[in-house]
Amino acid sequence: MPVNLSIKNVPDRIVKRLRRRALKHHRSLQGELLSIIEECVEPKHSLTTKEVWEEVQRTGLKTPRESVTIIRQDRDGR
Numbered sequence: 001m002p003v004n005l006s007i008k009n010v011p012d013r014i015v016k017r018l019r020r021r022a023l024k025h026h027r028s029l030q031g032e033l034l035s036i037i038e039e040c041v042e043p044k045h046s047l048t049t050k051e052v053w054e055e056v057q058r059t060g061l062k063t064p065r066e067s068v069t070i071i072r073q074d075r076d077g078r
Helices: 012-024 029-041 049-059 064-076
Strands: none
Touching: 012 029
16 A cells, blocks of 8 residues: 655755756656656666667767766756
8 A cells, every 4th residue: 555755844955856856757746756766776787788788779879078077067957
């Protein structure tokens, strides 16, 4: 049976960041919070070597500099 959870006294700066993250993922604040919790408690799927290679090919990376830019953009978006 589902349970309602509550987090009290969340600082405004955290709420603002959560709202931006929810907007980025096209989710409600509640949906984003549930997604974050699921990511933390669900077992992670380990990628196979083939899956990693396919992902690299999909992104079209050609130089290490491109990967640095992509990683930096991802971090800045959090």
